[in-house]
Amino acid sequence: MRGSGAAARFPATPFICEGVDIEDNVFVGHSVTFINDLYPRATTASGELQSEADWNVEKTLVKKGASIGSGSTIWQGHDR
Numbered sequence: 001m002r003g004s005g006a007a008a009r010f011p012a013t014p015f016i017c018e019g020v021d022i023e024d025n026v027f028v029g030h031s032v033t034f035i036n037d038l039y040p041r042a043t044t045a046s047g048e049l050q051s052e053a054d055w056n057v058e059k060t061l062v063k064k065g066a067s068i069g070s071g072s073t074i075w076q077g078h079d080r
Contacts, residue, residue, distance in 0.1 A: 008022055008023075008024065008025065008026045008027075008028070009026070009027045009028070010028045011028075011029065011030055012030050012031075013030055013031050014028045014029070014030070014031070014032040014033070014034075015032070015033045015034060016028070016032075016034055017034050017035075017036045018036060018057050019036040019057040019058060019059045019060060019076065020034045020036065020059075020060045020062065021059070021060070021061045021062070022062045023061070023062060023063050023064040023065075023066075024064050024065075025064055025065045026062050026063075026064070026065065026066050026067070026068075027066070027067040027068065028062070028068050029067075029068055029069045029070035029071070029072065030070040030071070031070055031071050032068050032069075032070070032071070032072045032073075032074065033072070033073045033074070034060060034073075034074045034076070035073065035074065035075050035076050036057050036058050036059075036060065036076045037055065037056075037057075037058065037076065038056070038058050038076060058076030059076070060074060060076050062074075
């Protein structure tokens with residue numbers, strides 16, 4: 001998570017990964033999960049384990065005043 005806005009609330013156990021930006025006055029409910037990988041895989045097409053070079057962080061922006069309900073999964077690359 002790059003930034004947490006002013007007066008943002010995270011009551012318990014959200015998973016906020018790299019590439020997620022959160023603006024002011026946002027509520028993120030219990031057990032919310034953000035996904036930042038468009039094609040999650042353990043290996044490359046040739047069968048080798050993926051490294052950081054094989055992975056691109058996809059960005060997500062949670063905009064001012066948003067509310068995300070408990071148990072939600074937020075897919076990458078969207079403005080909410």
